[in-house]
Amino acid sequence: xxxxxxxxxSQIIRLIFLRNHTSGLRLMILLLVSVSLMTWSYRHPLISxxxxxxxxxxxxxxIYLIHMPFDYCQKLxxxxxxxxxxxxxxxALRAKVMxxxxxxxxxxxxxxxxxxxxxxxxxxxxxQRLRLTLAQVIAIQASPFNHEVMINQGxxxxxxxxxxxxxxxxILGQVIDVMPYYARVLLLTDTRxxxxxxxxxxxxxxxxxxxxxxxxxxxxxxxxxxDIKKGDVLFSAGLGKHYPVGYPVGVVRRxxxxxxxxxxxxxxxxxxxxxxxxxxxxxxxxxx
Amino acid sequence: xxxxxxSFSGKFIIVLVFCLGLILTVIPLPxxxxxxxxxFFLLFTLCLVMLLPHRVNLGIAxxxxxxxxxxxxxxxxxxxxxxxxxxxxxLTIRHQMxxxxxxxxxxxxxxxxxxxxxxxxxxxxxxxxxxxxxWFIGSASISAxxxxxxxxxxxxxxxxxxxx
Numbered sequence: 001x002x003x004x005x006x007x008x009x010s011q012i013i014r015l016i017f018l019r020n021h022t023s024g025l026r027l028m029i030l031l032l033v034s035v036s037l038m039t040w041s042y043r044h045p046l047i048s049x050x051x052x053x054x055x056x057x058x059x060x061x062x063i064y065l066i067h068m069p070f071d072y073c074q075k076l077x078x079x080x081x082x083x084x085x086x087x088x089x090x091x092a093l094r095a096k097v098m099x100x101x102x103x104x105x106x107x108x109x110x111x112x113x114x115x116x117x118x119x120x121x122x123x124x125x126x127x128q129r130l131r132l133t134l135a136q137v138i139a140i141q142a143s144p145f146n147h148e149v150m151i152n153q154g155x156x157x158x159x160x161x162x163x164x165x166x167x168x169x170x171i172l173g174q175v176i177d178v179m180p181y182y183a184r185v186l187l188l189t190d191t192r193x194x195x196x197x198x199x200x201x202x203x204x205x206x207x208x209x210x211x212x213x214x215x216x217x218x219x220x221x222x223x224x225x226x227d228i229k230k231g232d233v234l235f236s237a238g239l240g241k242h243y244p245v246g247y248p249v250g251v252v253r254r255x256x257x258x259x260x261x262x263x264x265x266x267x268x269x270x271x272x273x274x275x276x277x278x279x280x281x282x283x284x285x286x287x288x
Numbered sequence: 289x290x291x292x293x294x295s296f297s298g299k300f301i302i303v304l305v306f307c308l309g310l311i312l313t314v315i316p317l318p319x320x321x322x323x324x325x326x327x328f329f330l331l332f333t334l335c336l337v338m339l340l341p342h343r344v345n346l347g348i349a350x351x352x353x354x355x356x357x358x359x360x361x362x363x364x365x366x367x368x369x370x371x372x373x374x375x376x377x378x379l380t381i382r383h384q385m386x387x388x389x390x391x392x393x394x395x396x397x398x399x400x401x402x403x404x405x406x407x408x409x410x411x412x413x414x415x416x417x418x419x420x421x422x423w424f425i426g427s428a429s430i431s432a433x434x435x436x437x438x439x440x441x442x443x444x445x446x447x448x449x450x451x452x
Binding site for chain 1: 314315350355359360361365369373376412420
């Protein structure tokens with residue numbers, strides 16, 4: 001009966017009643033391959049990262065294709081501004097640069113003075129000199145539950161795993177995965193992230209970990225007797241040797257002291273603009 | 289049963305549909321609504337597996353999962369497992385799905401997506417990563433609500449470009 005129908009029509013009818021008896025076998029084979037792939041990439045992270053670099057070359061065009069409309073929209077909104085507006089922005093930016101340069105002069109003299117004092121005290125700690133490079137955040141939000149961003153610089157620009165990433169206001173996170181043309185940055189607010197900090201007021205050290213969805217950080221194991229106040233600014237301590245020393249990490253937002261618990265519950269708001277940053281700074285530390 | 293081979297343009301259309309699904313899955317959204325983002329890539333994959341099982345098979349669903357694994361930079365094979373199991377489940381109920389009303393289809397898809405999220409939840413949990421409950425329910429329910437839209441769009445594309 002079916003064979004007598006015209007070609008296209010019979011094909012559609014066949015399709016409706018199609019039963020694939022080998023799909024169970026296919027499922028078993030693919031599941032087996034998946035499990036072996038998961039085990040292999042878990043046991044050999046370095047080899048799987050290398051393999052992923054080759055695959056990333058295939059998905060890089062897709063990533064930049066997705067980013068392109070956002071980039072063009074931004075460029076369009078920049079080019080559609082009025083001349084008067086641009087002039088005003090220019091004047092405001094010049095004034096800002098002037099002010100920052102003025103401050104920088106003071107910082108440079110302070111840095112020199114600091115180094116002299118270190119020499120006098122025979123202080124052996126290594127002072128850091130930083131090199132900064134600009135990178136753009138790619139408009140991709142690959143994972144629904146991880147706090148990560150992609151940046152448009154990769155191993156071709158000598159970006160490396162563990163490299164610190166800053167924005168204009170403070171530390172943003174660190175590079176966790178590097179591909180030839182892009183890299184993945186783990187933000188401070190991710191639950192897998194941790195950073196050693198120093199309280200600017202009391203010089204006490206501590207560790208901050210990300211809370212995930214709240215977009216905040218929390219102090220790890222802060223004793224009940226700890227001297228900490230709302231509004232205290234926390235700077236990076238550089239103990240883990242991932243992050244540079246002395247950059248703002250966050251401001252204490254809330255302190256819950258419950259005497260029935262062993263530790264203080266301290267919530268810290270990150271200094272960096274975690275959710276809406278488009279330009280970031282990659283840090284290279286030159287040890288002197 | 290023999291089917292005519294799909295032309296190059298037909299294959300290109302299918303790849304284009306997957307690209308569209310992928311783009312909709314990874315474009316950035318504000319973090320508040322991100323948990324409720326429909327899983328377009330999975331929905332398009334499931335819809336094409338259901339409508340064209342002889343063209344888009346389990347292997348292609350597995351490769352699509354692997355693409356997401358690479359996008360997220362996580363353990364390879366994690367999403368591939370979830371995609372291939374979901375595709376197999378839709379293959380088992382595809383005859384019912386082709387004739388059911390929209391409401392029944394939405395309910396079935398919601399159940400299927402919950403299975404998918406649960407599997408993903410376990411696999412993420414094995415690596416010690418937390419998944420929010422808001423995402424678990426939110427994404428599945430919004431995706432299920434979007435199903436008729438995906439189904440109608442896929443039906444239109446399949447008929448217009450004679451992909452059967």
